Amino acid sequence: MGPSGSLAPGAAPGILVASPSTTNPNYFYTWTRDSALTFKLLVDTFIAGNTALQTDIQNYILAQGKLQTISNPSGGLSTGGLAEPKFYVNETAFTGAWGRPQRDGPALRATALIAYARWLISNGHTCTVDAVLWPIISNDLTYVMENWNQTGFDLWEEIDGSSFFTIAVQHRALVEGAAMATQIGQTCPGCVSQAPQILCLLQSFWNGQYITANLNVNDGRSGKDANTLLGSIHTFDPAAACDASTFQPCSDRALANHKVFTDAFRSIYTINSGIREGTAVAVGRYPEDTYQGGNPWYINTAAAAELLYDALYQWNKIGSLSVTATSLAFFQDFTPSIATGSYASTSSTYSTLTAAIKTYADGYMSLFEEYTPSGGALAEQYSRSNGAPLSAIDLTWSYASFLTAIDRRAGTVPASWGESGGNTPPSTCSGSVANGPYATATVTTFPTGSPASCPVASSVAVTFNVIEPTNVGETLYLSGSISQLGSWNTAQAVVLSPQHYGGSNTVWFGTVVLPAGTSFQYKYFKTESSGSVIFENGSNRAYTVPTGSTGVANENDSWQN
Helix, strand or coil: CCCCCCCCCCCCCCCCCCCCEECCCCCCCEEHHHHHHHHHHHHHCCCCCCCCHHHHHHHHHHHHHHHCCHHHHEEECCCCCCHEEECCCCCCCCCCCCCCCCCCCHHHHHHHHHHHHHHHHHHHCCCHHHHHHHHHHHHHHHHHHHHHHCCCCCCCCCCEEEEEHHHHHHHHHHHHHHHHHCCCCCCCCHHHHHHHHHHHHHHHECCCCECCCCCCCCCCCCCHHHHHHHHHHHHEEEEEEEECCCCCCHHHHHHHHHHHHCCCCCCCCHHCCCCCCCCCCCCCCCCCHHHHCCCHHHHHHHHHHHHHHHHHHHHHHCCCEEEEECCHHHCCCCCCCCCCCCEEEECHHHHHHHHHHHHHHHHHHHHHHCCCCCCCCCCEEECCCCCCCCCCCCCCHHHHHHHHHHHHHHHCCCCCCCHHCCCCCCCCCCCCCCCCCCCCCCCCCCCCCCCCCCCCCEEEEEEEECCCCCCCCCCEEECCCCCHHCCCCCHHEEEEEEECCCCCEEEEEEEEECCCCEEEEEEEEEEECCCCCEEECCCEEECCCCCCCCCEEEEEHHHHH
């Protein structure tokens, strides 16, 4: 990690290097996904008591605010650039050919920042969240709500489609994003409206037997992929029930998928030869993999263990486990005569099953240990033939995956993300999206010292957003009863700018600095190429500028027909 990491020369402060490997393969970059997953671990570790990590966490947050503004091949801040997968470690754009866009990064980054924001709020630093974190989080949430229904490259950077992992973490981000907005007096209506639709799409990945990794693709693969295990463990909620809709680790779907996925590797790796079902095996990305020879990965071997540790935690908290027709084959690996039903934690069957599954999970960690060199260095992969480390050296994500699995084994779990309030998919899926604001994060330092009273902003930058499909030559304006909006004089109204111009989801927006507490009426109008002025229908809208510490606010509207 920059700036002082021994294996990260030239990396800027807060920039996490994926690997010091520079040839075959060259991973000396910073990936949005890898960095967010690693820093989520560091934030959780900091909250658990390792206060020495705080400077690194804050440097990471500031670096991400800067990276959001870097124009890159995927676009700019408001034009798709947040889905750029990787950057040079000196915070400049990588412009070479790559699998882009990758739409999981913004969601994962929002989740990492929200975890730290919660700690700040609980320790009296709400002002810091308002000023430093929320602008970055809000940008990422806006990207997710606007683009979740678009295809993109998966976390392996190979398949351009709809990825289970991406959709799962996007759903989580919007659920906890909506809660965070409410907690600090902001709004995220797109989070509220789009999270259920994303969850609705997530159900499509279940094929009746296992979770297929990617939709909208024709790749000739089985769809059995570690993508699906990683999706479950990174949306694990320790307060959740065994909900199949969110593929919680203890759900029948997640367990059935675990068996189908891991069994797919039993016969294809030499180091797995002769290992029976229900016993841990080395696992890779997907059975058809050929990258670097198609080997087991440390990340995925740890994930196979972590999902089981998560399930054990959930069962113990709930006080029972359920065997369904969907998960029956999984449980039969440990008790062949098991029948469907619910087994209380006081029963001998529960004790027998959980003990066997704990041993099974530990077996994956034993393989992880067996194929780790004596010095402890973790590469990306290990040989399918003899277990020797292969591919990129010192892969940061490999280390992070080991640490999270060990934490879960010890019963150390992250905070709830609110799964219980966002686990019911609507009866009908919709592919529509919502729009939101983008704004450059302008605060580039963290305040020091003890928490202080939040300063009350005397003025507030209010961004007005209105959805209205427009034709070429049309322009939208904001007019109102106060001087800043032209006092109803259309010649002095605020001209708005378009996003996604020309489509059904065109959003026009403009930011106006207004005195806090000001109440007024307003309305939108548009001018046509002929010069004629057309006001929206309906009554005048009413708005009161919020008072508080943030100095920023958003108002989201739709044109009144």
